[in-house]
Amino acid sequence: MSDKDLQHVDGAYDDSQIQILEGLEAVRVRPSMYIGSTSLVGLHHLISEIVDNSIDEALAGYATHIEVVIHKDHSVTITDDGRGMPVGMNEKLGISTVEVIHTVLHAGGKFGGGGYKVSGGLHGVGASVVNALSTWMKVEVSREGKVHTQEFRRGIPQGPLKITGEAQHTGTQSTFLADAQIFDTLDYDYDILAARLRELAFLNKGLRISITEEREETPLHETFCYEGGIMEYVEFMNRNKEPLHSKVIYMEAVLDTMEVELALQYTAGFVENISSYANNIVTKEGGMHLEGFRRALTKVLNDYGKRFGYIKDGDKLSGEDVREGLTAIVSVKLQEPQFEGQTKQKLGNSEARTVVDQITTEKLSEYLEENPKLGKQILEKGLMAARAREAARKAREISRKSVLESTTLPGKLSDCRSKDPKECEIYLVEGDSAGGTAKTGRDSHFQAVLPLRGKIINVEKQRLDRILSSDSIQNMVAAFGAGVGNEFDLEKLRYDRIIIMTDADVDGAHIRTLLLTFFYRYMRPLIDNGHIYMAMPPLYKVTKGKQHRYAYDDEQKEQVMEEMGGKESQFEIQRYKGLGEMTEHQLWETTMDPSTRTLRRANVDDAKVADEILTILMGEKVEPRREFIEKNANKANIDV
Numbered sequence: 001m002s003d004k005d006l007q008h009v010d011g012a013y014d015d016s017q018i019q020i021l022e023g024l025e026a027v028r029v030r031p032s033m034y035i036g037s038t039s040l041v042g043l044h045h046l047i048s049e050i051v052d053n054s055i056d057e058a059l060a061g062y063a064t065h066i067e068v069v070i071h072k073d074h075s076v077t078i079t080d081d082g083r084g085m086p087v088g089m090n091e092k093l094g095i096s097t098v099e100v101i102h103t104v105l106h107a108g109g110k111f112g113g114g115g116y117k118v119s120g121g122l123h124g125v126g127a128s129v130v131n132a133l134s135t136w137m138k139v140e141v142s143r144e145g146k147v148h149t150q151e152f153r154r155g156i157p158q159g160p161l162k163i164t165g166e167a168q169h170t171g172t173q174s175t176f177l178a179d180a181q182i183f184d185t186l187d188y189d190y191d192i193l194a195a196r197l198r199e200l201a202f203l204n205k206g207l208r209i210s211i212t213e214e215r216e217e218t219p220l221h222e223t224f225c226y227e228g229g230i231m232e233y234v235e236f237m238n239r240n241k242e243p244l245h246s247k248v249i250y251m252e253a254v255l256d257t258m259e260v261e262l263a264l265q266y267t268a269g270f271v272e273n274i275s276s277y278a279n280n281i282v283t284k285e286g287g288m289h290l291e292g293f294r295r296a297l298t299k300v301l302n303d304y305g306k307r308f309g310y311i312k313d314g315d316k317l318s319g320e321d322v323r324e325g326l327t328a329i330v331s332v333k334l335q336e337p338q339f340e341g342q343t344k345q346k347l348g349n350s351e352a353r354t355v356v357d358q359i360t361t362e363k364l365s366e367y368l369e370e371n372p373k374l375g376k377q378i379l380e381k382g383l384m385a386a387r388a389r390e391a392a393r394k395a396r397e398i399s400r401k402s403v404l405e406s407t408t409l410p411g412k413l414s415d416c417r418s419k420d421p422k423e424c425e426i427y428l429v430e431g432d433s434a435g436g437t438a439k440t441g442r443d444s445h446f447q448a449v450l451p452l453r454g455k456i457i458n459v460e461k462q463r464l465d466r467i468l469s470s471d472s473i474q475n476m477v478a479a480f481g482a483g484v485g486n487e488f489d490l491e492k493l494r495y496d497r498i499i500i501m502t503d504a505d506v507d508g509a510h511i512r513t514l515l516l517t518f519f520y521r522y523m524r525p526l527i528d529n530g531h532i533y534m535a536m537p538p539l540y541k542v543t544k545g546k547q548h549r550y551a552y553d554d555e556q557k558e559q560v561m562e563e564m565g566g567k568e569s570q571f572e573i574q575r576y577k578g579l580g581e582m583t584e585h586q587l588w589e590t591t592m593d594p595s596t597r598t599l600r601r602a603n604v605d606d607a608k609v610a611d612e613i614l615t616i617l618m619g620e621k622v623e624p625r626r627e628f629i630e631k632n633a634n635k636a637n638i639d640v
């Protein structure tokens with residue numbers, strides 16, 4: 001620093017001034033220590049620092065509008081209509097408060113004594129850091145009927161705060177040009193900034209925030225203002241989803257100086273989407289406020305469920321169950337936020353847990369009492385999730401057992417003698433009677449048979465969780481030996497070919513649909529790698545004298561008869577009502593003998609269509625897409 005830089009400071013070339021200049025210099029030497037990085041992220045940080053101060057003024061109840069303008073020359077102006085920064089003299093330092101704010105490190109947010117209840121405080125470094133990292137900066141404060149202006153270059157005041165005009169309103173306007181010597185880029189990303197400003201508008205209901213980008217030929221401009229605050233945020237987050245209830249549940253309260261706002265809405269989906277904030281800062285790692293919310297949500301829904309008979313004695317919904325399909329925002333504003341964790345994005349204040357828990361418990365219980373229909377819907381959704389989770393757990397357990405101790409094969413399985421998976425195949429057969437025929441008729445060296453209980457699935461009522469808990473499915477998991485779900489391991493598969501052998505009727509088609517869907521969702525590699533086949537048992541046996549042939553549908557039957565020739569009365573036609581009606585020899589000859597049988601390999605499309613159909617039929621999707629079903633069911637050889 002040269003003496004010339006300090007000359008404006010009337011005579012006060014003392015220790016405090018030197019300290020200030022050393023402070024600003026430190027920021028320029030190690031900018032990342034103050035703003036994280038000098039990349040685009042750091043550049044955007046400059047705007048946040050200034051905007052945060054204006055947000056604080058809005059939180060204090062004074063500012064209602066914040067405007068951000070990105071100019072052609074890469075400078076940025078941020079304007080608010082608050083009270084205006086204090087312009088009086090700071091006696092201790094001998095300079096104006098405006099100058100203190102722009103030159104003294106860590107002065108942000110906490111200056112002015114008793115100024116704010118809460119502050120965005122993660123950075124708290126504020127205007128002085130922005131100033132130090134800007135080629136130039138200009139601040140204009142309107143208050144007490146005057147405009148007060150001060151300019152800086154690389155943090156150094158170019159003169160004291162001066163009155164430069166008359167003011168009709170109050171407010172603060174800051175313009176700065178980020179220093180190209182410091183930042184890798186000065187190219188602000190409009191979309192990123194707009195998204196952050198929109199988020200801030202959601203988090204501070206009623207606050208109007210606008211952004212203008214003047215660099216484009218046709219300037220971009222957006223204004224964000226949400227009277228509903230985070231309630232509208234949840235609606236926005238769910239805009240492409242199917243809400244379970246039309247109204248977002250919203251709660252707010254102030255307890256022990258902490259402001260808590262909660263908004264939640266369940267969707268028909270399964271993903272949990274909860275964002276938490278402390279003083280407008282996203283807490284990606286969660287923290288105490290989120291813990292309080294989760295704990296209360298689980299507790300309230302369990303209590304409610306028990307009281308109204310949805311949950312039976314001894315049963316319990318887990319946290320995961322009650323959060324399935326939930327979109328929520330937890331936003332707290334508190335006096336001294338403690339940010340912890342790897343990325344300082346976790347709220348550490350333990351009082352936040354108590355307060356959020358208390359408010360959620362009280363308000364949500366109240367809300368459910370008043371809206372029993374919604375209470376029922378939420379409880380049913382949670383119970384569904386609990387069932388699915390239990391079924392998945394069971395299936396995992398079974399597969400783990402079977403992988404570890406491969407001797408515990410299901411009792412229903414008639415395994416083959418060969419232990420070489422490459423030559424082995426397994427027939428999944430509908431019903432015990434057909435299973436018996438297949439078992440006697442097969443070549444037991446390489447062919448295994450697993451009868452599946454041919455119970456017809458009531459697609460209106462059944463969901464995948466039930467399917468997973470069925471004996472048949474569990475037997476398959478154990479027999480295949482490769483696990484299920486995320487733990488599925490193709491290497492462990494005990495059979496190269498898995499052949500679905502069902503009757504050629506509607507029930508058979510249902511079972512086939514169900515199996516394909518199950519493989520698609522829980523054993524996907526089986527489909528992707530072509531291990532799934534569909535057997536094609538014939539529908540007719542056409543006999544003429546000592547000759548006989550099989551036909552797979554009516555058309556083929558006619559064709560076969562024509563080919564064999566002769567009068568109608570010479571033919572004996574047998575129609576198989578099911579596989580169980582065939583003799584073991586017939587079954588072998590038509591469907592199981594590798595040299596004569598026809599197998600159809602199931603592909604991803606078949607499985608996808610099956611999955612889609614089952615999903616729709618089971619009501620996972622609200623809008624039934626009949627047209628889709630009918631169009632595709634044919635293609636995939638599935639009856640509905």
Ligand code: 0RA
Pocket residue numbers: 053054057080082083084085086111112115171172
């Ligand atoms: C402290 C006290 C007062 C205003 C502010 C801070 C203030 C700071 C910023 C930063 C950006 N915009 C701002 N608006 C206001 C006013 C104290 C009083 O009027 O008594």
